[in-house]
Amino acid sequence: MNEILTVTDLKKYFEVGQSGLFNKNSTMVKAIDGISFSVLEGETLGLVGESGSGKSTVAYTTVGMYAPTSGSIKFKGTDLFDKDGKRSLASKKNIQIVYQDPSSSLNPRQTIKDILEMPLRLHQPEKNTLEQTIRLLDLVGMPPEYMYKNPHMLSGGEKQIIAVARALATDPSLVILDEPTSALDVSVQAKMINLLLDLQKKLNLSYLFITHDLSLMRNVATRVAIMYLGKICEIADTSDFFQKPLHPYTQMLLSSIPVISDAEEAMKPKKVISKGEIPSPVNIPNGCSFNTRCPFVEDICLKVDPVMVNQGNNGHMVRCHLFSKNIQ
């Protein structure tokens, strides 16, 4: 399968604390600190992490809201950003995003028609917008009369469906889903996920699915990547990932999930007692960034940052000294 999105050594730092004429001391928040991954055509890559791990920054950088500090993002082989860090309108068409909270991502003063027409008018001015709006609503299974409603007349799930319709208005090939169901109840989430999977099949979409819900990723993702403090610490095929989680952080995450059946309990790795909290990205620990919470920490972890190593043949990558040693 072709790579649709290729991210290589991407870094995004934010400056905090104004640096001005008199104040030269500003600090850098390393929101993303050198990550590489790719999204293949038609697949769902699940990007999982706790709050503060930088997963939303990945979403915003990929969609072009932030220019990266360094590294490259390529869409089908061409760079997303030109030399000035700007993006052309045509390149924006291909990558769209669905935000976490539909109540704040839809303008309350616009009707659904206005909301859906905006991207249509920008990207496909030659087509009849009314026809297109009806087609979009039909695509996501909404009756056309919803056009004249305002967002506040819809339930949370319906609002999120409109947000998906808006993302699809430009016929994108990659949709970034930034926690699209975390504001919804489970029964609504189930409907939403099924809609997304149907659309993926119908339109051959690729998804970059950002979430903190590993159980959901087990059922939705083709591959899963775990992020911790701006770095990817493990990436693998979904079945491989859940059967053989390697990184201590992954094991801690998996063993912390509250599950609802004994079968799932049996699938969890041996309990890795969760301790400590994710450090501030302003002050990332030396060596491996997980060393403050890791139960298997050794001397080397405090000094040297591990590199990604391959484990097995199907692209199971892990960034941990426990595994880099085995190779040597």
Place this chain on the structure above:
Amino acid sequence: MPESPNILDIKNLEVNFKVYGGQLKVVDDINFFVRFGEKVGLVGETGCGKTTTMKAILHVLPMPPAVIPKGEIYFKGKNILKMNTNELQRVRGKGISMIFQDPTAALNPVFSIEEQLGAVIRYSINSNKDSKEEIHQRSVVALQEVALADPERLLKSFPTQLSGGMRQRVCIGMALATGPELLIADEPGTSLDVTIQDQVLRLLRKLVEEKNTSVIFITHSLGIVREMTDRVYVMYAGDIVEVATTKKMFANPRHPYTKGLISTVPRLTGGGVASGIAGRIPNYLHPPTGCRFHPRCSSVMDICKQQKPVAYNLDEDHQVACFLYQKEA
């Protein structure tokens, strides 16, 4: 009601909200009890009346618009709804306390932890004499109990200086500082990351088991319910639709809504995502006649549209409000 085995007993409670255009019937004739030392879960989706019920227990619903036309809430045999302000304050101080979902909103950003925690303790010991030192000591102990390091420094800090997990620990410490007999935990882990949630819930469980506190967990996460509770109530649109021991509920859910809810949770074992429950939660101004779940129910019968089902006894610990089980009971 002397010698009741239950610390809390809610009987036929109804809560309505007066709004423009009528009354919202939010809590519809529910029965609910908690035994001494028991951990009870109350599960349901957004807007099903979980929090309203708990606010009724603490008698903190804004009235108006809320009205309680019917029902009794007994706490250790005394009806909360009939108490005067003094008695109520005693119940809220030492009898019942609550942990809220969002620790950021539960703590006041302009007061230090010491002031906020101290206020709770001062209120509960209810003494007029100058007991600054005692209050300080008890604040330190309260923070130590929730495994927070360096309590002296923490007492001087403000909520914004703490992380989400620490704030929730402070809230738990605050709720338990007065030694309550019943703790209401309203989604105590929802706003936290899964590893932090795991820490906080483990801590909470340890504390309540040590002190033999009765707990009500309000949540929409079935996983948390399974790990934390002995018995579960499932609520839908203001009705308790099913109650069973946690084991029975997960092994053998009977009400169509419970079945639907459990099937929609994504599993770690895989197998895809179920299709969800058709339709949406009803309008409380004009709730459906008969069983409130009937417009969304896949096994709906004629009787469901006309009559409201009562709770049928399946066995000692398992009741379900559904006409499908009328014969069985």
